[in-house]
Amino acid sequence: MIARIKTKGIAMNPLTIIPLVIFLGFAQQQSSAKIVAWNENIPSSLKPFQNNVQTLANLTQDNILIYAQIPQKTSIPTLKTNSAPTVKFTSSAILIPANTQEVQKLLLDYQHYVGLFPTLKTAKITEQTANISQVKYKVSIPTPIPVLNFNENVTIQHQLGQNSLASLVIDAPIPYAVGKFEWFRVNDQKTLLTLTQWGDLNQPKGFIFSKILNAIPEVKLGIPSGSNAFILESIKRKFSNNKVNNLQPGQFPVLALNAEQLEKILELSRTTSHPFSFVLPQTSVPYTHGREKMRFSTTYQYFPQSNQQLQKWLKPSSYQSIFPRQIKKVTLADVNTQEQDAAFKVSVGLGVLNIPFDFKMHFNYPNANENIFYANGGDLKYLKGQTQLIPNNTGTLLKMTSAVKIDEKAPFLLRSMRSLPYHDMLPALGANAVFVQKTQKLK
Structure with a gap:
Protein backbone atom coordinates (compact mmCIF):
# COMPACT_ATOMS: atom_id res chain seq x y z
CA MET A 1 0.00 0.00 0.00
CA SER A 240 19.90 -4.00 -21.00
CA ASN A 241 16.86 -1.77 -21.24
CA ASN A 242 13.50 -3.06 -20.13
CA LYS A 243 11.47 -4.12 -23.11
CA VAL A 244 7.91 -2.80 -23.29
CA ASN A 245 5.01 -5.19 -23.88
CA ASN A 246 1.78 -3.65 -25.20
CA LEU A 247 -1.35 -4.78 -23.37
CA GLN A 248 -4.86 -4.68 -24.76
CA PRO A 249 -7.78 -3.15 -22.79
CA GLY A 250 -8.48 -5.24 -19.71
CA GLN A 251 -5.44 -7.45 -20.32
CA PHE A 252 -2.80 -8.36 -17.73
CA PRO A 253 0.73 -9.60 -18.44
CA VAL A 254 0.90 -13.39 -18.63
CA LEU A 255 3.60 -15.53 -17.03
CA ALA A 256 4.48 -18.48 -19.27
CA LEU A 257 4.73 -21.14 -16.57
CA ASN A 258 4.25 -24.84 -17.10
CA ALA A 259 2.59 -27.18 -14.58
CA GLU A 260 5.93 -28.30 -13.14
CA GLN A 261 7.08 -24.72 -12.54
CA LEU A 262 3.79 -23.76 -10.92
CA GLU A 263 4.04 -26.79 -8.65
CA LYS A 264 7.58 -25.72 -7.67
CA ILE A 265 6.32 -22.24 -6.77
CA LEU A 266 3.59 -23.76 -4.64
CA GLU A 267 6.08 -26.07 -2.92
CA LEU A 268 8.51 -23.26 -2.04
CA SER A 269 5.76 -20.96 -0.77
CA ARG A 270 4.32 -23.82 1.29
CA THR A 271 7.63 -24.89 2.86
CA THR A 272 8.80 -21.34 3.61
CA SER A 273 5.37 -19.78 4.39
CA HIS A 274 6.53 -16.80 2.32
CA PRO A 275 5.55 -15.36 -1.07
CA PHE A 276 7.15 -16.15 -4.41
CA SER A 277 7.26 -13.07 -6.66
CA PHE A 278 8.05 -11.98 -10.21
CA VAL A 279 8.80 -8.39 -11.22
CA LEU A 280 7.68 -8.35 -14.83
CA PRO A 281 9.05 -6.32 -17.77
CA GLN A 282 7.63 -2.89 -18.53
CA THR A 283 4.17 -2.80 -20.12
CA SER A 284 2.14 -0.23 -22.00
CA VAL A 285 -1.42 -0.01 -20.66
CA PRO A 286 -4.21 1.65 -22.68
CA TYR A 287 -6.20 4.48 -21.07
CA THR A 288 -8.79 6.80 -22.59
CA HIS A 289 -6.17 9.53 -23.10
CA GLY A 290 -3.53 7.17 -24.52
CA ARG A 291 -1.04 4.58 -23.29
CA GLU A 292 0.80 4.62 -19.97
CA LYS A 293 3.91 2.61 -19.12
CA MET A 294 3.36 0.52 -15.97
CA ARG A 295 5.40 -2.14 -14.16
CA PHE A 296 3.47 -5.17 -12.92
CA SER A 297 4.52 -7.61 -10.23
CA THR A 298 3.00 -11.04 -9.70
CA THR A 299 3.10 -12.67 -6.26
CA TYR A 300 2.10 -16.21 -5.29
CA GLN A 301 1.31 -17.31 -1.73
CA TYR A 302 0.28 -20.78 -0.60
CA PHE A 303 -2.60 -21.18 1.87
CA PRO A 304 -3.59 -24.48 3.50
CA GLN A 305 -7.26 -23.41 3.34
CA SER A 306 -9.67 -24.18 0.51
CA ASN A 307 -10.42 -21.55 -2.12
CA GLN A 308 -13.95 -21.18 -0.69
CA GLN A 309 -12.48 -20.20 2.68
CA LEU A 310 -10.31 -17.53 1.03
CA GLN A 311 -12.96 -15.93 -1.19
CA LYS A 312 -13.79 -13.30 1.45
CA TRP A 313 -10.32 -11.75 0.97
CA LEU A 314 -11.24 -10.85 -2.60
CA LYS A 315 -13.78 -8.33 -1.27
CA PRO A 316 -12.71 -4.78 -0.27
CA SER A 317 -14.92 -5.06 2.82
CA SER A 318 -12.27 -7.38 4.31
CA TYR A 319 -9.32 -5.02 3.75
CA GLN A 320 -9.89 -3.15 7.00
CA SER A 321 -9.34 -6.36 8.97
CA ILE A 322 -6.07 -6.92 7.05
CA PHE A 323 -4.82 -3.38 7.72
CA PRO A 324 -6.68 -2.28 10.88
CA ARG A 325 -4.05 0.28 11.89
CA GLN A 326 -4.04 2.05 8.54
CA ILE A 327 -7.51 1.76 6.97
CA LYS A 328 -9.90 3.89 9.00
CA LYS A 329 -12.99 3.65 6.83
CA VAL A 330 -14.24 1.71 3.80
CA THR A 331 -17.32 2.92 1.93
CA LEU A 332 -18.85 0.47 -0.55
CA ALA A 333 -21.32 0.98 -3.38
CA ASP A 334 -22.66 -1.95 -5.42
CA VAL A 335 -22.78 -1.25 -9.15
CA ASN A 336 -24.36 -4.62 -10.01
CA THR A 337 -24.01 -8.24 -8.90
CA GLN A 338 -20.48 -8.47 -10.32
CA GLU A 339 -19.12 -4.94 -9.78
CA GLN A 340 -18.47 -2.76 -6.76
CA ASP A 341 -16.94 0.63 -5.98
CA ALA A 342 -14.91 1.14 -2.81
CA ALA A 343 -13.58 4.32 -1.17
CA PHE A 344 -10.78 3.97 1.39
CA LYS A 345 -9.61 6.45 4.00
CA VAL A 346 -6.15 5.68 5.35
CA SER A 347 -4.26 7.41 8.15
CA VAL A 348 -0.94 6.54 9.78
CA GLY A 349 0.63 8.58 12.57
CA LEU A 350 4.41 8.89 12.94
CA GLY A 351 4.52 11.27 15.86
CA VAL A 352 5.39 14.60 14.26
CA LEU A 353 4.55 13.12 10.87
CA ASN A 354 1.14 12.27 9.52
CA ILE A 355 0.20 10.05 6.58
CA PRO A 356 -3.20 10.75 5.01
CA PHE A 357 -4.18 8.76 1.97
CA ASP A 358 -7.55 8.57 0.20
CA PHE A 359 -8.21 6.41 -2.81
CA LYS A 360 -11.11 4.98 -4.74
CA MET A 361 -11.18 1.66 -6.55
CA HIS A 362 -13.52 -0.29 -8.78
CA PHE A 363 -13.79 -4.05 -8.30
CA ASN A 364 -15.04 -6.56 -10.84
CA TYR A 365 -15.71 -10.23 -9.96
CA PRO A 366 -15.62 -12.44 -13.10
CA ASN A 367 -16.13 -15.50 -10.86
CA ALA A 368 -16.05 -16.52 -7.20
CA ASN A 369 -12.26 -17.08 -7.30
CA GLU A 370 -11.14 -13.84 -8.94
CA ASN A 371 -11.29 -10.09 -8.67
CA ILE A 372 -10.04 -7.35 -11.00
CA PHE A 373 -9.51 -3.87 -9.59
CA TYR A 374 -8.41 -0.46 -10.76
CA ALA A 375 -8.24 3.10 -9.43
CA ASN A 376 -11.19 5.30 -10.32
CA GLY A 377 -10.54 8.36 -8.18
CA GLY A 378 -8.73 9.68 -5.13
CA ASP A 379 -4.98 10.16 -4.78
CA LEU A 380 -4.01 7.44 -7.24
CA LYS A 381 -4.84 7.61 -10.92
CA TYR A 382 -2.90 4.61 -12.26
CA LEU A 383 -3.48 1.42 -10.30
CA LYS A 384 -4.51 -1.90 -11.79
CA GLY A 385 -4.58 -5.38 -10.34
CA GLN A 386 -5.99 -8.87 -10.33
CA THR A 387 -6.27 -11.51 -7.60
CA GLN A 388 -6.92 -15.18 -8.33
CA LEU A 389 -7.42 -18.24 -6.13
CA ILE A 390 -5.97 -21.39 -7.70
CA PRO A 391 -7.31 -24.56 -6.01
CA ASN A 392 -4.89 -27.35 -5.15
CA ASN A 393 -5.21 -30.80 -3.57
CA THR A 394 -3.58 -29.55 -0.36
CA GLY A 395 -4.93 -26.00 -0.27
CA THR A 396 -4.96 -22.86 -2.44
CA LEU A 397 -2.37 -20.82 -4.30
CA LEU A 398 -3.27 -17.13 -4.20
CA LYS A 399 -1.94 -15.13 -7.16
CA MET A 400 -1.88 -11.33 -7.09
CA THR A 401 -0.78 -9.17 -10.03
CA SER A 402 -0.66 -5.39 -9.65
CA ALA A 403 0.94 -2.18 -10.88
CA VAL A 404 1.00 1.33 -9.39
CA LYS A 405 2.14 4.56 -11.00
CA ILE A 406 1.93 8.10 -9.67
CA ASP A 407 0.89 10.55 -12.34
CA GLU A 408 2.46 13.93 -13.00
CA LYS A 409 -0.69 15.75 -11.91
CA ALA A 410 -1.10 13.98 -8.57
CA PRO A 411 -1.22 16.13 -5.40
CA PHE A 412 2.16 17.68 -4.68
CA LEU A 413 3.05 15.54 -1.67
CA LEU A 414 2.34 12.34 -3.55
CA ARG A 415 3.88 13.58 -6.79
CA SER A 416 7.20 14.31 -5.08
CA MET A 417 7.63 10.57 -4.62
CA ARG A 418 8.32 10.32 -8.35
CA SER A 419 11.86 11.55 -7.66
CA LEU A 420 12.65 8.40 -5.65
CA PRO A 421 14.27 5.34 -7.27
CA TYR A 422 11.95 2.85 -8.96
CA HIS A 423 8.79 4.45 -7.60
CA ASP A 424 6.86 2.68 -10.37
CA MET A 425 8.07 -0.79 -9.35
CA LEU A 426 8.75 -1.17 -5.61
CA PRO A 427 5.38 -0.04 -4.17
CA ALA A 428 3.33 -2.66 -6.04
CA LEU A 429 5.84 -5.42 -5.31
CA GLY A 430 5.95 -4.52 -1.62
CA ALA A 431 2.18 -4.16 -1.39
CA ASN A 432 1.68 -7.62 -2.90
CA ALA A 433 4.07 -9.19 -0.38
CA VAL A 434 2.49 -7.37 2.56
CA PHE A 435 -1.07 -8.19 1.50
CA VAL A 436 -0.58 -11.94 1.05
CA GLN A 437 1.42 -12.34 4.26
CA LYS A 438 -1.01 -10.28 6.34
CA THR A 439 -3.87 -12.34 4.94
CA GLN A 440 -2.02 -15.54 5.73
CA LYS A 441 -1.68 -14.55 9.39
CA LEU A 442 -5.45 -14.07 9.74
CA LYS A 443 -7.65 -17.11 10.38
Missing part, protein backbone atom coordinates in the same frame (compact mmCIF):
# COMPACT_ATOMS: atom_id res chain seq x y z
CA ILE A 2 1.34 3.43 -0.89
CA ALA A 3 1.17 6.29 1.57
CA ARG A 4 2.50 9.81 1.68
CA ILE A 5 4.27 11.05 4.76
CA LYS A 6 3.09 14.60 5.18
CA THR A 7 5.02 17.26 7.02
CA LYS A 8 5.32 20.73 5.54
CA GLY A 9 5.75 19.40 2.02
CA ILE A 10 7.50 16.03 2.13
CA ALA A 11 6.26 12.76 0.73
CA MET A 12 8.09 9.49 1.21
CA ASN A 13 7.07 5.94 0.43
CA PRO A 14 8.58 3.51 2.97
CA LEU A 15 8.58 0.66 0.45
CA THR A 16 10.62 2.80 -1.92
CA ILE A 17 13.14 4.25 0.53
CA ILE A 18 13.76 1.38 2.91
CA PRO A 19 15.22 -1.09 0.37
CA LEU A 20 18.17 1.28 0.04
CA VAL A 21 18.85 0.83 3.74
CA ILE A 22 19.23 -2.94 3.59
CA PHE A 23 21.88 -2.87 0.87
CA LEU A 24 23.73 0.34 1.60
CA GLY A 25 22.43 1.38 5.04
CA PHE A 26 22.34 4.85 6.54
CA ALA A 27 24.95 5.18 9.30
CA GLN A 28 24.76 8.06 11.75
CA GLN A 29 28.51 8.33 12.43
CA GLN A 30 31.22 6.46 10.61
CA SER A 31 34.88 5.71 11.05
CA SER A 32 37.20 3.28 9.33
CA ALA A 33 36.93 -0.27 10.68
CA LYS A 34 39.43 -3.11 10.59
CA ILE A 35 38.65 -6.20 8.55
CA VAL A 36 36.40 -8.57 10.49
CA ALA A 37 37.13 -12.30 10.53
CA TRP A 38 34.08 -13.88 8.87
CA ASN A 39 33.47 -17.32 7.44
CA GLU A 40 30.33 -16.55 5.49
CA ASN A 41 27.56 -19.09 5.84
CA ILE A 42 24.94 -17.84 3.40
CA PRO A 43 22.96 -20.48 1.49
CA SER A 44 23.27 -20.63 -2.28
CA SER A 45 20.35 -19.26 -4.24
CA LEU A 46 20.34 -22.59 -6.09
CA LYS A 47 19.69 -24.63 -2.95
CA PRO A 48 15.87 -24.71 -3.35
CA PHE A 49 16.37 -25.85 -6.97
CA GLN A 50 18.65 -28.80 -6.23
CA ASN A 51 21.61 -26.67 -7.37
CA ASN A 52 20.35 -26.74 -10.96
CA VAL A 53 21.26 -23.52 -12.79
CA GLN A 54 19.06 -24.19 -15.80
CA THR A 55 15.96 -24.86 -13.69
CA LEU A 56 16.23 -21.46 -12.02
CA ALA A 57 17.15 -19.73 -15.30
CA ASN A 58 14.11 -21.21 -17.07
CA LEU A 59 11.84 -20.01 -14.27
CA THR A 60 13.37 -16.53 -14.16
CA GLN A 61 12.96 -15.76 -17.91
CA ASP A 62 12.91 -11.96 -18.47
CA ASN A 63 11.75 -11.20 -14.94
CA ILE A 64 13.22 -10.51 -11.54
CA LEU A 65 12.46 -13.58 -9.45
CA ILE A 66 12.19 -13.34 -5.64
CA TYR A 67 11.69 -16.20 -3.17
CA ALA A 68 12.39 -17.14 0.45
CA GLN A 69 14.56 -19.94 1.79
CA ILE A 70 13.77 -22.16 4.76
CA PRO A 71 15.17 -20.89 8.10
CA GLN A 72 18.80 -21.84 8.73
CA LYS A 73 21.78 -20.89 10.84
CA THR A 74 24.25 -18.36 9.52
CA SER A 75 27.27 -16.40 10.74
CA ILE A 76 26.97 -12.76 11.87
CA PRO A 77 30.21 -11.90 13.71
CA THR A 78 28.97 -8.37 14.49
CA LEU A 79 26.20 -9.86 16.66
CA LYS A 80 27.59 -10.01 20.19
CA THR A 81 24.84 -12.02 21.89
CA ASN A 82 24.30 -14.65 19.20
CA SER A 83 26.79 -14.74 16.33
CA ALA A 84 25.14 -17.80 14.75
CA PRO A 85 21.43 -16.96 14.57
CA THR A 86 18.77 -18.91 12.69
CA VAL A 87 17.34 -16.59 10.01
CA LYS A 88 15.22 -16.72 6.89
CA PHE A 89 17.09 -15.55 3.78
CA THR A 90 15.44 -14.04 0.72
CA SER A 91 16.91 -14.91 -2.69
CA SER A 92 16.39 -13.32 -6.08
CA ALA A 93 17.54 -13.92 -9.66
CA ILE A 94 17.85 -12.25 -13.06
CA LEU A 95 19.26 -13.29 -16.43
CA ILE A 96 21.91 -10.93 -17.83
CA PRO A 97 22.93 -10.79 -21.52
CA ALA A 98 26.66 -10.94 -20.73
CA ASN A 99 29.26 -13.55 -19.85
CA THR A 100 30.26 -14.32 -16.28
CA GLN A 101 33.58 -12.47 -16.57
CA GLU A 102 31.77 -9.21 -17.38
CA VAL A 103 29.37 -9.70 -14.48
CA GLN A 104 32.17 -10.41 -12.01
CA LYS A 105 34.13 -7.39 -13.21
CA LEU A 106 31.12 -5.12 -12.59
CA LEU A 107 30.44 -6.47 -9.10
CA LEU A 108 34.07 -6.13 -7.98
CA ASP A 109 34.35 -2.53 -9.18
CA TYR A 110 33.08 -1.01 -5.93
CA GLN A 111 34.00 2.56 -6.77
CA HIS A 112 31.81 2.39 -9.85
CA TYR A 113 28.79 1.36 -7.79
CA VAL A 114 28.33 5.12 -7.97
CA GLY A 115 26.20 5.51 -11.07
CA LEU A 116 25.06 1.90 -10.85
CA PHE A 117 22.86 2.19 -7.76
CA PRO A 118 20.62 5.29 -7.58
CA THR A 119 21.32 7.75 -4.73
CA LEU A 120 24.83 6.36 -4.11
CA LYS A 121 27.22 9.32 -4.26
CA THR A 122 30.68 8.04 -3.24
CA ALA A 123 32.47 4.74 -2.65
CA LYS A 124 35.92 4.53 -1.10
CA ILE A 125 37.93 1.39 -0.30
CA THR A 126 39.26 1.81 3.27
CA GLU A 127 40.76 -1.63 3.95
CA GLN A 128 41.83 -4.38 1.53
CA THR A 129 43.51 -7.79 1.41
CA ALA A 130 43.74 -10.32 -1.43
CA ASN A 131 40.03 -11.15 -1.56
CA ILE A 132 38.47 -8.91 1.14
CA SER A 133 37.62 -5.22 0.88
CA GLN A 134 35.93 -2.81 3.23
CA VAL A 135 34.20 0.01 1.39
CA LYS A 136 32.77 3.22 2.80
CA TYR A 137 29.71 4.40 0.86
CA LYS A 138 27.81 7.67 0.99
CA VAL A 139 24.11 7.78 0.18
CA SER A 140 22.14 10.94 -0.51
CA ILE A 141 18.36 11.24 -0.91
CA PRO A 142 17.18 14.86 -1.03
CA THR A 143 13.72 15.80 0.26
CA PRO A 144 11.80 19.09 0.25
CA ILE A 145 12.81 19.59 3.92
CA PRO A 146 16.62 19.71 4.44
CA VAL A 147 16.43 18.40 8.02
CA LEU A 148 14.89 15.18 6.67
CA ASN A 149 17.44 14.66 3.90
CA PHE A 150 19.33 11.36 3.86
CA ASN A 151 23.05 12.15 3.61
CA GLU A 152 24.68 9.25 5.39
CA ASN A 153 27.58 6.80 5.24
CA VAL A 154 27.95 3.05 5.65
CA THR A 155 30.79 0.56 5.63
CA ILE A 156 30.36 -2.89 4.06
CA GLN A 157 32.91 -5.72 4.01
CA HIS A 158 32.94 -7.57 0.67
CA GLN A 159 34.53 -11.03 0.34
CA LEU A 160 35.22 -12.64 -3.03
CA GLY A 161 34.63 -16.39 -3.20
CA GLN A 162 34.12 -18.99 -5.92
CA ASN A 163 31.73 -17.28 -8.38
CA SER A 164 30.35 -15.31 -5.42
CA LEU A 165 30.71 -12.02 -3.55
CA ALA A 166 29.56 -12.03 0.07
CA SER A 167 28.91 -8.82 2.03
CA LEU A 168 28.78 -8.06 5.75
CA VAL A 169 27.41 -4.78 7.11
CA ILE A 170 29.93 -3.34 9.57
CA ASP A 171 28.11 -0.21 10.75
CA ALA A 172 24.66 1.09 9.77
CA PRO A 173 21.17 1.74 11.13
CA ILE A 174 20.41 -1.81 9.99
CA PRO A 175 23.45 -2.95 11.97
CA TYR A 176 23.13 -6.69 11.37
CA ALA A 177 22.85 -7.71 7.73
CA VAL A 178 24.59 -10.03 5.27
CA GLY A 179 24.19 -10.85 1.59
CA LYS A 180 25.77 -12.74 -1.27
CA PHE A 181 25.85 -12.34 -5.04
CA GLU A 182 26.39 -15.49 -7.12
CA TRP A 183 26.86 -15.73 -10.86
CA PHE A 184 26.38 -18.82 -13.01
CA ARG A 185 27.09 -19.46 -16.68
CA VAL A 186 24.00 -20.22 -18.77
CA ASN A 187 25.80 -19.93 -22.09
CA ASP A 188 28.64 -17.85 -23.60
CA GLN A 189 26.57 -14.65 -23.57
CA LYS A 190 24.07 -15.20 -20.78
CA THR A 191 24.62 -15.25 -17.00
CA LEU A 192 22.27 -16.08 -14.16
CA LEU A 193 22.92 -13.52 -11.41
CA THR A 194 21.43 -14.14 -7.98
CA LEU A 195 21.34 -12.34 -4.65
CA THR A 196 20.62 -13.88 -1.25
CA GLN A 197 20.40 -11.62 1.80
CA TRP A 198 19.04 -11.04 5.28
CA GLY A 199 18.86 -8.01 7.55
CA ASP A 200 17.64 -7.66 11.13
CA LEU A 201 14.77 -5.18 10.96
CA ASN A 202 13.97 -5.47 14.65
CA GLN A 203 16.97 -3.43 15.84
CA PRO A 204 17.02 -0.35 13.58
CA LYS A 205 18.88 2.87 14.31
CA GLY A 206 18.02 6.36 13.17
CA PHE A 207 15.00 8.50 14.09
CA ILE A 208 13.05 8.50 10.81
CA PHE A 209 13.73 4.87 9.96
CA SER A 210 12.80 3.66 13.45
CA LYS A 211 9.63 5.76 13.42
CA ILE A 212 8.51 4.29 10.11
CA LEU A 213 9.03 0.69 11.19
CA ASN A 214 7.38 1.27 14.57
CA ALA A 215 4.35 2.98 13.05
CA ILE A 216 4.01 0.65 10.07
CA PRO A 217 5.42 -2.72 11.17
CA GLU A 218 3.75 -4.34 8.16
CA VAL A 219 6.39 -2.66 5.99
CA LYS A 220 8.89 -5.23 7.27
CA LEU A 221 6.99 -7.91 5.33
CA GLY A 222 7.69 -6.12 2.04
CA ILE A 223 11.28 -5.01 2.61
CA PRO A 224 13.03 -8.31 1.69
CA SER A 225 11.32 -8.37 -1.71
CA GLY A 226 11.86 -4.66 -2.28
CA SER A 227 15.52 -4.75 -1.31
CA ASN A 228 16.33 -7.62 -3.67
CA ALA A 229 14.36 -6.04 -6.51
CA PHE A 230 16.05 -2.66 -6.08
CA ILE A 231 19.54 -4.14 -6.34
CA LEU A 232 18.91 -6.50 -9.25
CA GLU A 233 16.90 -3.91 -11.18
CA SER A 234 19.86 -1.52 -10.98
CA ILE A 235 22.23 -4.16 -12.33
CA LYS A 236 19.82 -5.33 -15.00
CA ARG A 237 19.51 -1.79 -16.36
CA LYS A 238 23.29 -1.64 -16.69
CA PHE A 239 23.24 -4.44 -19.24
